[in-house]
Amino acid sequence: MGMHHGGDPLRNIPIMSDIAFPGINRSIVADDGDAFTFCSTCAFSRACLSQGMDKSSLRDLHMLVEHVGPLHAGDHVFRAGDPFEAIAAVRAGTVKTCSVDRDGREHVLGFHLPGEVIGLNGIDGDRYPCDAVALDTVTLCRFSFPRISTLAMRVPGLQQTLFKLLSRDIGTASVLAGDWSADERMAMFLVGMSRRLSARGFSPSRFQLTMGRTDIANYLRLAPETVSRVLKRFQDDGLIRIDRREVELVALPALESVAAAMLRD
Amino acid sequence: MGMHHGGDPLRNIPIMSDIAFPGINRSIVADDGDAFTFCSTCAFSRACLSQGMDKSSLRDLHMLVEHVGPLHAGDHVFRAGDPFEAIAAVRAGTVKTCSVDRDGREHVLGFHLPGEVIGLNGIDGDRYPCDAVALDTVTLCRFSFPRISTLAMRVPGLQQTLFKLLSRDIGTASVLAGDWSADERMAMFLVGMSRRLSARGFSPSRFQLTMGRTDIANYLRLAPETVSRVLKRFQDDGLIRIDRREVELVALPALESVAAAMLRD
DNA sequence: CGAACACTTGACAGCCCTCAACGTGAGTGG
DNA sequence: CCACTCACGTTGAGGGCTGTCAAGTGTTCG
Numbered sequence A, B: 001m002g003m004h005h006g007g008d009p010l011r012n013i014p015i016m017s018d019i020a021f022p023g024i025n026r027s028i029v030a031d032d033g034d035a036f037t038f039c040s041t042c043a044f045s046r047a048c049l050s051q052g053m054d055k056s057s058l059r060d061l062h063m064l065v066e067h068v069g070p071l072h073a074g075d076h077v078f079r080a081g082d083p084f085e086a087i088a089a090v091r092a093g094t095v096k097t098c099s100v101d102r103d104g105r106e107h108v109l110g111f112h113l114p115g116e117v118i119g120l121n122g123i124d125g126d127r128y129p130c131d132a133v134a135l136d137t138v139t140l141c142r143f144s145f146p147r148i149s150t151l152a153m154r155v156p157g158l159q160q161t162l163f164k165l166l167s168r169d170i171g172t173a174s175v176l177a178g179d180w181s182a183d184e185r186m187a188m189f190l191v192g193m194s195r196r197l198s199a200r201g202f203s204p205s206r207f208q209l210t211m212g213r214t215d216i217a218n219y220l221r222l223a224p225e226t227v228s229r230v231l232k233r234f235q236d237d238g239l240i241r242i243d244r245r246e247v248e249l250v251a252l253p254a255l256e257s258v259a260a261a262m263l264r265d
Numbered sequence C: 001c002g003a004a005c006a007c008t009t010g011a012c013a014g015c016c017c018t019c020a021a022c023g024t025g026a027g028t029g030g
Numbered sequence D: 001c002c003a004c005t006c007a008c009g010t011t012g013a014g015g016g017c018t019g020t021c022a023a024g025t026g027t028t029c030g
Helices: A043-050 A055-063 A147-154 A156-177 A183-198 A213-220 A224-236 A252-261 B045-049 B053-065 B146-156 B156-176 B184-200 B213-220 B224-236 B252-263
Strands: A065-071 A077-079 A086-092 A097-099 A106-112 A131-135 A138-144 A206-210 A240-243 A247-248 B064-073 B076-077 B086-092 B095-100 B108-110 B132-136 B138-144 B207-209 B240-243 B246-249
Touching: A043 B252, A055 A065, A055 A147, A055 B246, A065 A086, A086 A147, A106 B156, A138 A183, A147 A156, A147 B146, A147 B156, A156 B076, A156 B146, A156 B156, A183 A206, A183 A213, A183 A224, A183 A247, A247 B086, A252 B252, B053 B240, B064 B086, B095 B156, B108 B213, B138 B146, B146 B156, B184 B207, B184 B213, B184 B224, B184 B252, B213 B224, B224 B240
Parallel strands: none
Antiparallel strands: A065 A138, A077 A131, A086 A138, A097 A106, A097 A131, A206 A247, A240 A247, B064 B138, B076 B132, B086 B138, B095 B108, B095 B132, B207 B246, B240 B246
């Protein structure tokens, strides 16, 4: 896993920097003295706090956190084939996970926003099965997997959190595996981004895509041209407004209706 | 989860009854006195034994096992929306997991052979997200999830096993989500069945499909007609011989070559 | 300013789905 | 034992969705 402990200040994309991570400072190592404001969007601290993790356990969790970054667009967090040693929670930016088959086609497994966890699919097997690439300026919290699973033996909330994170990823992958139309897939993608960003305090109706059309296409298993066409048609139908990578969901309910078959069976 | 503690002797399909589960008897409750031959194909006992689980922990694991079945073709193990309480290891037979979207289309998530675990995707959320249906005569071992996760806090091997099972399911679902051709999907399915059956002591080149063409089609996201056509073409090309639900993989290497892009990225 | 890149737009083709009809085998009741 | 029924599977014809190929446009960056 890349270790870029540079001293650069976090440089978020403009639309995010306005509201994201008010409590974050530039400390590179865990800050025990400020345990409860630190990493407020992190899946682990959120879950552990809500499940009554005591202060000592929380300190233990922070002891094994290793801050990584900032990485820049194109940098790898890990590569397929690297020895699996750790999982990581995205702290800022967007990470793409993907694998390249022997025909050279890239399959995007997911886009991971702040608070989401990557590397879980490496637990089974001693190596990561995919690449993880920063799409913009990314910082993350690295958790040694042997150490966090040892801690999970003492902390029920942490074990449950890990189980749930893993289980959720199964569901996400299963939904994407369904045979959906290009419209359904695209609507699902837009609504999904909206909901995830909204849950992190961003606007649900207006946001910036951090990935290119080709990445979206590889994620949705469509051709880039199809992505362009569907987006244009959505715009012509008044569902969205889109300019380059800036999206506005004009008719969210209508989009949700298109995506409904995917989002809830 | 269905509780059919009937006294019927296990009734396997012919091709399986010849070699499968030599150590299994008809006991309906856990048999502590015969701990090490019991459930030899089970993912949990295998993993726990190999990771040095002590005798006392193994007994604890057996204490929380609840045997279910035999269920018969069409019986539900659980239904989408049922409260999530337990995971289950298939002991005999085949279980299909699937969900039905609001348009009435069935999406088959997986087929689960003896030794494989179902219900893991219900951990996140308090209800099962899919149905689990017996395709033939099925028996399984039910593990209360609260109890097995509590036990996993004491038994490192068990916790690791659960993590790995969850992680593996993510990978399986992700592969299926790729944009593969009908040929690749069908070859992957046949080779996958072959490998899984082979790992359980069955013939890798000749076996009986326990699911219909429609189920295979829904699993591979193809039309049933396409399944028929591809199978016929595989037969015409000398890759397989197939009669009704009986399959013989004549040219396994060639099939693996067709499926290679899917099986290993 | 030019080159590289991302994205868009159009024409066309191919893969696979849909619809329809037929064949086949298993279970059932007379 | 046989005819009937019905589900399942096969086979054929046709069409639609989406991929492929190609060219054009706009933007970013050196």
